Amino acid sequence: MTRTNAMPAVFPPLTAATLGLMFIGGFFGTVAFDFWGQILSPGLGFANLSPHGLAKSLLGALGLPNNDFAGYFMHFYLVGLIGYPVGWLFIFAPIWVRVTGAPGGWPLASAVYGFGLWIFAIGGITAIAGLPFFLGFTGITWVALVGHVLYGIVMVAAMQVMTRRRAVI
DSSP, rough: OOOOOSOOSSSSOOOOOHHHHHHHHHHHHHHHHIIIIIIIIIHHTSSOOOOOHHHHHHHHHHOOOOOOHHHHHIIIIIIIIIIIHIIIIIHHHHHHHHHHHOOOOHHHHHHHHHHHHHIIIIIIHHHTOOOOOGGGHHHHHHHHHHHHHHHHHHHHHHHHHHHHHHHOO
């Protein structure tokens, strides 16, 4: 498998195409995360995720406005469309390729990235927000694990599809 912009060995160029890749990949990842955590999981009898609630708690702990709009804005736009895609393209994927030498190993890399996002969000951000460590390892913790791994896989899969199509066009 050849290297694409979704699995860079070095930093990708900061162009409109890269920004589009981030936003669209992040959009699909966030939709998958929210569909799992707010529709499928509770429909199957598991916990219901409220990621905007965690965002609101963090904003409040930092002394910033923490209303519903701010929570949703932070979760969907700042984290889902910008933060996590930036982490993939400019931090995790280049390190993964450098360490493993496997630019085409995106399915495993994206799942590991999603696991790391879970550690970051549920293990780290919750602590900063004043919430229990890993939310007390309740049902929401495990639903969030699946959601973050799903986010990583779907985000990178969308990026892969877009970069392949761009190469054909």
